[in-house]
Amino acid sequence: MNTATPSPIAYDRQPGIFAKAEMWLDERGKGAWIAAMVLGFIFVWPVGLALLLYMIWSKRMFSKSCTKMTRSAARHMNKSSGNSAFDAYKAETLRRLEEEQDKFEDFLERLREAKDKAEFDQFMNDRAKSTPNGDHDEEPNRPA
Incomplete structure (x- = not known):
């Protein structure tokens, strides 16, 4: 009888709200990211600033949308x-x-x-x- 517990990596975790939002924006392209950032600046400026910094840090701001594969596309390709x-x-x-x-x-x-x-x-x-x-x-x- 195998009593070893499986590693935490073996569990399929559901993505959190931020990961879901990121995937949703990635599926819609760079325009959606920019729109979210602008709306963030309009309604709650720290949210807009956080989105801008995240876009720069993750290189979403300067990448071409056709050269970068979204996570959902990668997930379907490896499935x-x-x-x-x-x-x-x-x-x-x-x-x-x-x-x-x-x-x-x-x-x-x-x-x-x-x-x-x-x-x-x-x-x-x-x-x-x-x-x-x-x-x-x-x-x-x-x-x-």
Whole structure:
């Protein structure tokens, strides 16, 4: 007979009122957060200030809504369907999509670097053409 008590993590806890409010606002996007903050400032200014500080601290204020997954979406994505074959397929597809996203982000980074290099090379060529004999301005107080 197993008399060990389960860990507190094993229990499914119902989210509190603040967690429910946070999930509700997350599902509606950044506009809902801003509206709640403005209403907080209008009716009870410390609530508005608290929401503003929380939005800045949690990076909700400056993030793009499409790049950040809400908790409810994450919960649905990780939820098992009960079909192990489908769950394996879903896990493999998600892994492959994340890998493709990483490759695409690397490609975009290389593209930005190439564009920056081309712009810098163009700047240096224009600068060389604008100075007589290709001489560049020397920094003052610098030994030759």
